Amino acid sequence: MPGIRDPEALRDAPGVEFREQERVVGEAEFETVAEGAENQSGLVVVGLTSRDGHLLLIDSEYIDGWTLPNGPVGVDEDWAIAADRWSEEAIGIPIDIGAPELVVRTETRTEDGDESVVGYSVAFGASLLRGMEGSGMGPASETPPGAGPAGSDGSGGDPAAGSDDGEPPGPADIAERPDLAWFSEVPEDAAPGHDALIRFFLD
Numbered sequence: 001m002p003g004i005r006d007p008e009a010l011r012d013a014p015g016v017e018f019r020e021q022e023r024v025v026g027e028a029e030f031e032t033v034a035e036g037a038e039n040q041s042g043l044v045v046v047g048l049t050s051r052d053g054h055l056l057l058i059d060s061e062y063i064d065g066w067t068l069p070n071g072p073v074g075v076d077e078d079w080a081i082a083a084d085r086w087s088e089e090a091i092g093i094p095i096d097i098g099a100p101e102l103v104v105r106t107e108t109r110t111e112d113g114d115e116s117v118v119g120y121s122v123a124f125g126a127s128l129l130r131g132m133e134g135s136g137m138g139p140a141s142e143t144p145p146g147a148g149p150a151g152s153d154g155s156g157g158d159p160a161a162g163s164d165d166g167e168p169p170g171p172a173d174i175a176e177r178p179d180l181a182w183f184s185e186v187p188e189d190a191a192p193g194h195d196a197l198i199r200f201f202l203d
Contacts, residue, residue: 065191
């Protein structure tokens, strides 16, 4: 879905939830945010779900905890193209990027209220490409809490079993990587600030 360059255009779009929030920070943190806003419009996030509703998360080396695949979006960059690029870089395989489902507009202000910067997080839904599910490429048998079709503790079945028809949720490339896992609920060790985004796709 190329052509999404201004998240504000999604404010009244059908099927898109638009949220707004405000942060008040100290001068040093504000300068960091303002400097980043010179080259970036915000963060694109991808919610890749399997047919049975499990969500793929990544244990990123850049932040402590499990997150959705994500990456920064440059000023005037196409958000859908950025979603495709960052998801493939994080997961290692191409996936089918769907429509945007959530936009979070964040206005960051200084404590005195004299200055502010606006940034966006845009979350796209996604699915595995046709033929990838059930290709013997599901999550490994040992999964972190909440990962895999077995449930929050991995008990009650083989996490590689996938959907009800016995097929695994996704490619072996995913199952073989310790930094990727399928979750059925928000993990306790979700990255700070990412639990709400994860919950959005699981609810």
